[in-house]
C-alpha cells in the first residue's frame with residue numbers, strides 16, 4: 001500500500017510505462033525473474049523452467065550499465081540468464097527494488113553472478129550484498145567461469161524489498177540475475193523477522209541418472225535441488241509412487257522419490273563439511289534440515305530405524321523410522337556452531353534395514369534485525385526523488401544502514417526497535433522545478449525542510465502546516481516570478 005504513490009509516479013516517468021510497469025510486477029505465481037543487463041524491451045522464456053525472464057530496466061533506478069560476458073565463457077549448457085550482467089562502476093551502493101510484495105510474507109531471494117570477464121580486465125571483484133539494510137553475503141567471485149548463486153529465505157516486512165550491491169573497494173559490483181519467489185508463512189519456521197537463512201547446500205540424494213537439477217515446476221517454490229550422486233559405499237533407493245510432502249518444507253515429490261542408503265545393510269551414512277567462514281561472520285552457525293521418507297513397502301517383520309548424531313553426540317533425541325511415502329523433516333531451530341560438521345546416521349540395534357536419506361538442506365543464519373526506514377517515509381521520499389529527478393547517492397534505504405549510507409541532504413533519527421525516520425531534508429539549490437509535491441506532507445516526522453533557491457511554483461500544500469513536528473520550513477522565493 002505504502003508504495004502506491006511511488007509506483008504511479010515511476011510509471012508515468014518511464015517512456016514505455018505500461019510495458020515496463022507490467023514487467024516490474026510479480027507474475028501469477030508471485031515470481032519475479034530478472035535477467036540483469038539484458039538489453040531492449042523484450043523478455044524471454046527460460047528453456048529449463050518455462051518461466052519468463054525480463055530485462056532489469058524497471059528495477060534499478062537507471063543506475064549501472066549493461067554488459068555482455070565474453071563469448072569465451074558461453075557454452076551450450078549455460079543459462080541465458082548469465083549471458084549479460086549489469087555492472088555498477090559508480091556509487092557506493094546500488095539497489096534493485098522488487099515491488100508489489102505482501103508485507104510480512106516469507107520470500108526466497110536468489111541472486112546469480114557470473115563474471116565471464118565482461119570488462120576484459122580479468123579481475124573478478126569482491127563486494128557485499130545487502131537485503132534492505134542488512135548484510136546478506138560477501139560475494140567473492142574467484143574465477144571468471146564460476147556461476148555463483150546466493151540465496152536467502154527472509155521475511156519481507158514491507159511491500160517492497162531492496163537488494164543492494166555495495167562497493168567495498170575490491171572491484172566493480174555486478175549481477176547476472178535476480179529471482180524472487182514467495183513462500184508460505186508456515187514454511188521454514190527458522191525464518192523469522194529477525195533471522196533469515198542463507199543457503200549453503202540443497203542436495204537431492206539417490207537420483208539414478210544423477211544429473212537432473214530439480215526446480216520449478218517440480219518445486220512450486222522454485223528451490224534448486226542439486227543431485228548428489230551415490231557412489232562406492234552407497235546406492236540408490238527410489239519409487240515412482242507419489243510422496244506426500246511434509247507441511248513445513250514442502251519438498252517436491254520428485255526429490256523425495258529418490259534416496260540414498262549404504263550398500264552394506266549394517267553400515268550407516270556419514271555426511272561431513274567444514275563451515276565456511278565469512279568476513280562478517282567468522283564462525284557461522286548452521287541450520288540443518290534432513291528429509292526422510294520410506295520408499296520401500298516393508299513387511300511387518302522388517303524394520304528401518306536409525307539415530308542421528310552430530311560429532312558423535314545425539315543430534316535428534318528420538319530414533320527415526322521414516323513413514324512409507326510420507327515426507328518428514330528432522331531439523332534444528334537454533335544454529336549449531338562447530339569447527340567441523342560430522343553427521344552420522346546409524347541403524348539402531350533392532351533395525352533390519354540400513355538408514356536412508358532423501359535430501360538435505362544446510363543454511364547459515366543472516367541477522368535481519370536492522371530495520372529499514374519507516375515505509376511511509378520511504379514512499380514519500382521516493383516520490384520526491386522521482387518527481388524532481390534527484391539522483392545524487394539516492395539509492396537503497398534512505399536512512400541506513402545507520403549513518404554509513406544515509407542519503408545526501410537528509411538526516412534521520414534512530415531509535416531502538418523502531419524504524420528510522422526522516423527528520424531533516426535540505427533540497428535548497430537543487431534546481432527543483434514544478435509545484436511543491438504533496439509528498440512532502442507525507443514525511444510525518446520531518447522537523448526541518450529547506451526548499452529555498454529552486455524554481456518551484458504554485459501554492460504550499462495546506463497539509464504542510466499541519467505537520468506538528470515541522471518547526472522549520474524554508475521556501476525563500478528568490479527566483480520565483482510569482483511568489484506565494
Ligand SMILES: *[C@@H]1O[C@H](CO)[C@@H](O)[C@H](O)[C@H]1NC(C)=O
Pocket residue numbers: 039066067068
Ligand atoms: C551484447 O550482445 C548483443 C547480442 O549479441 C548485442 O546486440 C549488444 O549490442 C551487446 N551489448 C554490448 C553492451 O556490447
Ligand SMILES: *[C@@H]1O[C@H](CO)[C@@H](O)[C@H](O)[C@H]1NC(C)=O
Pocket residue numbers: 126138140142170279
Ligand atoms: C576471496 O577469495 C579468495 C580465494 O578464494 C581469497 O584468497 C580472498 O582473501 C577472498 N577475498 C575476500 C575479500 O574475502
Ligand SMILES: *[C@@H]1O[C@H](CO)[C@@H](O)[C@H](O)[C@H]1NC(C)=O
Pocket residue numbers: 264265266267
Ligand atoms: C558391513 O558393515 C559392518 C559394520 O560396519 C562391518 O562389520 C562388515 O564387515 C561390513 N560388511 C561388508 C561386507 O563390508
Ligand SMILES: *[C@@H]1O[C@H](CO)[C@@H](O)[C@H](O)[C@H]1NC(C)=O
Pocket residue numbers: 299301302352
Ligand atoms: C520376513 O518375513 C518374510 C516372509 O514371511 C521372510 O521371507 C523374510 O526372510 C523375513 N525377514 C526377516 C528380516 O526376518
Ligand SMILES: *[C@@H]1O[C@H](CO)[C@@H](O)[C@H](O)[C@H]1NC(C)=O
Pocket residue numbers: 428429450451452453472474
Ligand atoms: C536554506 O538553504 C539555503 C541555501 O542552502 C541556506 O542559505 C539557508 O540558510 C537555509 N535556511 C535555513 C533556515 O537553514
